[in-house]
Amino acid sequence: MVSLLRTLRSIRRVGLKEWFRQMQYIGDAKSGRFVGHDQFGNRYFENLNPSEEIPGRHRWVDYAQHRYNASQVPPEWHSWLLHIRKAPPPEDKVLQAVTPPWKAPWRENLTGTRGAYRPYDTVAPRVYSWDPKAIT
Numbered sequence: 001m002v003s004l005l006r007t008l009r010s011i012r013r014v015g016l017k018e019w020f021r022q023m024q025y026i027g028d029a030k031s032g033r034f035v036g037h038d039q040f041g042n043r044y045f046e047n048l049n050p051s052e053e054i055p056g057r058h059r060w061v062d063y064a065q066h067r068y069n070a071s072q073v074p075p076e077w078h079s080w081l082l083h084i085r086k087a088p089p090p091e092d093k094v095l096q097a098v099t100p101p102w103k104a105p106w107r108e109n110l111t112g113t114r115g116a117y118r119p120y121d122t123v124a125p126r127v128y129s130w131d132p133k134a135i136t
Helices: 002-014 016-025 075-081 093-098
Strands: 033-037 043-046 059-062
Touching: 002 016, 043 075, 059 075
Parallel strands: none
Antiparallel strands: 033 043, 043 059
């Protein structure tokens, strides 16, 4: 009965469309305070109510893409999700002040996709295929 009440409370808070989307993507209905978003369009949430969320699962990311993986979370948000930093990146004054000018923009890991890096071979092959020569 508790899960039914939690489900009804979540539908009332986030709406039926968002609740259905969450059930399809993460398999759980979550509602909380919107903390911010990153350059990929991912949204970050936090719910500090101990009666609604299990401790350690009260911060989560809502990925912008359907085919998501963990490399789509930038390092600043990753440290907030794993409780390495207390404040999220938009509210963290230290993180905003310390960002070095040489830091490259974050890109997701493209391994297994068309955008993956593929080195080209500059060495001559060591094994050659046999090419039969017919005498005519």
